[in-house]
Amino acid sequence: MRILHTMLRVGDLERSVNFYTQVLGMRELSRQDYPAGEFTLVFLGYGEKSQATVLELTYNWGVAEYELGTAFGHIAIEVPDVYAACEKMRAAGGTIIREAGPMNAGSTIIAFLVDPDGYQIELIGQKP
Numbered sequence: 001m002r003i004l005h006t007m008l009r010v011g012d013l014e015r016s017v018n019f020y021t022q023v024l025g026m027r028e029l030s031r032q033d034y035p036a037g038e039f040t041l042v043f044l045g046y047g048e049k050s051q052a053t054v055l056e057l058t059y060n061w062g063v064a065e066y067e068l069g070t071a072f073g074h075i076a077i078e079v080p081d082v083y084a085a086c087e088k089m090r091a092a093g094g095t096i097i098r099e100a101g102p103m104n105a106g107s108t109i110i111a112f113l114v115d116p117d118g119y120q121i122e123l124i125g126q127k128p
């Protein structure tokens with residue numbers, strides 16, 4: 001078994017696709033409209049679905065926003081250098097909400113961005 005994807009409901013599909021491709025460097029893997037359900041699914045990631053865990057964005061037609069609540073945490077992405085990744089993503093228009101540095105209760109270098117719908121994305125440094 002393996003984790004296939006994480007699904008996020010988004011209020012503006014192209015706004016989110018632009019964020020995950022232009023800021024986070026993902027590739028759009030597939031897109032499918034479901035007229036009977038009035039929704040569209042877009043899969044994005046850093047590798048093919050057959051090999052990598054990917055992101056599934058769900059756009060329910062006409063639904064522009066959601067209440068995120070307090071329970072959802074984040075999606076974590078491994079990067080070679082958290083400090084450099086923050087600068088590159090900030091330059092690409094990303095919003096860093098927690099600058100790079102050791103995590104609160106340990107030594108792992110992390111940073112957090114927020115996506116266009118308010119979902120948090122954690123950046124974690126590759127282990128040497």
Ligand SMILES: C[C@@H](O)C(=O)SC[C@H](NC(=O)CC[C@H](N)C(=O)O)C(=O)NCC(=O)O
Pocket residue numbers: 076098102103104105108110122124
């Ligand atoms: C290891 C890495 O993947 C983490 O996500 S740890 C990040 C750390 N998590 C917590 O503190 C969890 C407990 C917290 N009360 C909660 O419910 O979120 C974190 O968020 N650190 C913040 C920081 O600025 O270091």
Ligand code: NI
Pocket residue numbers: 074076122
């Ligand atoms: Ni985490």
